[in-house]
Amino acid sequence: MNSTAPRAVAVRSQVAEHLDSLGRSALIGYLPVGYPTVDGSIDAVRTMIDAGADVVELGVPYSDPVMDGPTVQRAVDAALAGGTRVGDTIRAVEQVSGRGAPVLVMTYWNLVLRYGVDAFARDLAAAGGAGLITPDLIPDEATDWIAASDAHGLDRVFLVAPSSTPERLASTAAASRGFVYAASTMGVTGERATVGTKAAELVAHTRAAGAERVCVGLGVSRREQAAEIAGYADGVIVGSALVRTLLDASDDAAGRDALARLTTDLAEGVRSASRSDR
Amino acid sequence: MTGRPTVEALSQKLLEATVGGPLSTHAGPYFGEFGGRFVPEALIAALDELDTEYHKALTDPAFGRELARLHRTYTGRPSPLTEVPRFAQHVAPGVRVFLKREDLNHTGSHKINNVLGQALLVKRMGKTRVIAETGAGQHGVATATAAALLDLECVVYMGEEDTRRQALNVARMRLLGAEVVPVTIGTRTLKDAINEALRDWVANVDTTHYLLGTVTGPHPFPEMVRDFHKIIGEEAKAQLLEEIGRLPDAVAACVGGGSNAMGIFNAFLDDPGVRLFGFEAGGAGISSGRHAARFSGGEPGVLHGAKSYLLQDEDGQTLPSHSVSAGLDYPSVGPEHAWLHDIGRADYRPVTDDEAMEAFRLLCRTEGIIPAIESAHALAGAIQLGGELSGWTGDDGHEPVLLINLSGRGDKDVATAAAWFDLIEDEPVVLADQGEQL
Numbered sequence: 001m002n003s004t005a006p007r008a009v010a011v012r013s014q015v016a017e018h019l020d021s022l023g024r025s026a027l028i029g030y031l032p033v034g035y036p037t038v039d040g041s042i043d044a045v046r047t048m049i050d051a052g053a054d055v056v057e058l059g060v061p062y063s064d065p066v067m068d069g070p071t072v073q074r075a076v077d078a079a080l081a082g083g084t085r086v087g088d089t090i091r092a093v094e095q096v097s098g099r100g101a102p103v104l105v106m107t108y109w110n111l112v113l114r115y116g117v118d119a120f121a122r123d124l125a126a127a128g129g130a131g132l133i134t135p136d137l138i139p140d141e142a143t144d145w146i147a148a149s150d151a152h153g154l155d156r157v158f159l160v161a162p163s164s165t166p167e168r169l170a171s172t173a174a175a176s177r178g179f180v181y182a183a184s185t186m187g188v189t190g191e192r193a194t195v196g197t198k199a200a201e202l203v204a205h206t207r208a209a210g211a212e213r214v215c216v217g218l219g220v221s222r223r224e225q226a227a228e229i230a231g232y233a234d235g236v237i238v239g240s241a242l243v244r245t246l247l248d249a250s251d252d253a254a255g256r257d258a259l260a261r262l263t264t265d266l267a268e269g270v271r272s273a274s275r276s277d278r
Numbered sequence: 279m280t281g282r283p284t285v286e287a288l289s290q291k292l293l294e295a296t297v298g299g300p301l302s303t304h305a306g307p308y309f310g311e312f313g314g315r316f317v318p319e320a321l322i323a324a325l326d327e328l329d330t331e332y333h334k335a336l337t338d339p340a341f342g343r344e345l346a347r348l349h350r351t352y353t354g355r356p357s358p359l360t361e362v363p364r365f366a367q368h369v370a371p372g373v374r375v376f377l378k379r380e381d382l383n384h385t386g387s388h389k390i391n392n393v394l395g396q397a398l399l400v401k402r403m404g405k406t407r408v409i410a411e412t413g414a415g416q417h418g419v420a421t422a423t424a425a426a427l428l429d430l431e432c433v434v435y436m437g438e439e440d441t442r443r444q445a446l447n448v449a450r451m452r453l454l455g456a457e458v459v460p461v462t463i464g465t466r467t468l469k470d471a472i473n474e475a476l477r478d479w480v481a482n483v484d485t486t487h488y489l490l491g492t493v494t495g496p497h498p499f500p501e502m503v504r505d506f507h508k509i510i511g512e513e514a515k516a517q518l519l520e521e522i523g524r525l526p527d528a529v530a531a532c533v534g535g536g537s538n539a540m541g542i543f544n545a546f547l548d549d550p551g552v553r554l555f556g557f558e559a560g561g562a563g564i565s566s567g568r569h570a571a572r573f574s575g576g577e578p579g580v581l582h583g584a585k586s587y588l589l590q591d592e593d594g595q596t597l598p599s600h601s602v603s604a605g606l607d608y609p610s611v612g613p614e615h616a617w618l619h620d621i622g623r624a625d626y627r628p629v630t631d632d633e634a635m636e637a638f639r640l641l642c643r644t645e646g647i648i649p650a651i652e653s654a655h656a657l658a659g660a661i662q663l664g665g666e667l668s669g670w671t672g673d674d675g676h677e678p679v680l681l682i683n684l685s686g687r688g689d690k691d692v693a694t695a696a697a698w699f700d701l702i703e704d705e706p707v708v709l710a711d712q713g714e715q716l
Binding site for chain 2: 062063064065066067069070073077080085086087109110111112113114115135136137138140141158159160161162163164165168172183186187188
């Protein structure tokens with residue numbers, strides 16, 4: 001239970017194949033299910049894909065999101081207050097997959113544990129989902145998830161942080177499939193003025209530890225930041241800034257317009273980057 | 279009442295559970311299927327550092343000496359053991375009841391034992407800032423106290439709801455130089471304060487130690503906090519042997535996160551003849567849904583870094599807990615308790631708000647001791663056990679002996695009690711607070 005499982009049997013990775021086919025860094029956009037409503041969030045994700053998001057990160061609202069800052073907390077609190085259920089995530093995946101952007105689900109672990117690890121994997125795969133991003137599940141605790149994701153052909157995106165030791169970078173890279181999520185900074189989700197040099201170092205160290213694909217998240221909100229990160233990472237993950245366009249909007253249509261504008265802007269930033277390192 | 283396993287059956291189960299060694303020294307990260315480290319990767323390096331530093335300190339005589347000196351000269355240990363015969367008459371005829379007086383510790387509860395241990399570790403790790411969560415304020419006050427003593431910057435996260443309920447403790451923490459941050463997100467209670475503390479820790483882990491206040495959270499907290507509190511049971515065991523020449527028949531404690539209970543249970547875990555009882559907050563009653571009884575109304579799940587019993591809905595969302603006692607008002611419980619529950623070593627039962635408050639008043643009137651409302655749950659549990667206790671005479675025909683951990687004193691609860699029992703004519707709360715000399 002306490003040891004990291006060996007690298008899995010050959011399972012096709014939806015996300016890895018998509019990232020490789022792009023030939024450039026990808027824009028990965030996060031939105032939570034259920035904000036402003038379940039149907040409203042499905043519309044918002046479609047808007048985000050059509051405006052240039054290459055991969056979708058769909059968040060499952062949770063009562064105790066310790067890796068999330070105030071912006072995401074506000075949206076998921078509202079989603080829960082509005083009655084959003086875990087099952088709505090599976091329905092949302094079904095509704096937004098097949099539009100050219102693989103759909104990863106970001107979830108805190110107790111929700112999956114409660115649903116049943118294998119049942120969640122089975123239903124997510126059946127809905128067309130690509131896999132899971134697990135902010136509070138480290139590979140050391142993931143024996144059941146590693147087995148279930150192998151059985152159902154899903155990606156498993158674990159996180160690394162600037163504080164990760166070389167040994168942990170290696171074990172996390174070995175346990176991940178799709179990509180490794182590099183947290184750009186020590187902290188929770190939220191927009192930051194600068195992403196800093198730690199992110200580039202972490203990406204380099206994670207690659208050196210064996211990761212084939214590394215994407216960077218936490219703090220990215222502007223086109224210039226996206227362009228800079230796209231210069232060295234396989235993907236740029238944006239969450240809070242996109243969520244804020246919906247939170248700040250006067251109505252749902254205005255929210256989708258603002259979301260589309262920011263997504264387009266970020267997508268142009270990502271596409272403008274020259275990949276010096278690869 | 280409930281079909282308790284015989285001592286022989288218990289011994290057999292214990293034997294199976296302890297193939298790896300005695301229960302009292304069981305090491306994390308896992309307690310059976312419970313415990314672990316369900317936290318962001320960003321915290322793993324700090325948890326590893328803490329684990330390493332803790333185990334180094336354990337083998338360093340200087341650390342042990344310094345902690346023992348603080349226990350003796352600052353906390354006031356050993357805390358006394360008090361027999362309470364007038365209270366015992368209300369438990370069951372012929373039963374002897376002893377209270378372990380953690381209420382007499384500096385800062386008013388057992389919390390100081392763990393806080394001083396961790397604060398000394400903080401100095402060893404070279405960190406300069408501590409953060410803590412608090413519900414009722416007892417752990418926050420203890421942390422602010424240790425921070426003042428050892429010259430550490432201190433920030434305490436407290437649910438906004440609790441800052442209102444426990445305004446006096448907020449003032450105490452601020453007097454001691456701590457910054458108190460009201461948490462205005464989620465349910466605005468203890469669990470949300472822990473969420474905020476974890477967010478702070480992820481961002482500031484280079485300089486900051488999270489001084490977690492109970493036997494929950496990611497490894498090594500459950501094991502380490504238990505070890506810093508096990509002095510409670512060790513002292514009580516020695517004091518009882520001195521006083522009556524034998525072990526108690528049963529030990530009782532209240533269980534919120536479970537630190538005072540682990541503290542008094544630990545010394546008796548490997549004595550199968552000693553029955554262990556943990557009393558949870560039954561709130562308005564289990565059927566009402568307004569309680570904090572994880573073993574009666576919860577199921578295994580993950581919260582705040584550990585797998586344990588958890589109040590959760592069918593989706594796995596954390597359910598709000600309820601108790602008249604802010605210190606027991608938490609939806610999960612330490613993973614070692616979950617394990618002791620599942621292997622049958624300890625018995626966990628709910629006590630309602632009403633039962634706890636009646637026991638609170640009873641101890642005041644029969645013994646002249648005002649307990650914390652948390653600890654009153656253990657007293658009410660003893661009354662609940664009542665007749666069961668009478669059957670537990672040993673082979674030598676001695677009268678049954680019950681040891682209760684009186685984990686804290688009730689100064690902080692005077693306003694709540696005044697309102698509960700309608701003791702003061704009008705606008706009682708503020709006047710009562712101002713009148714107290716704390």
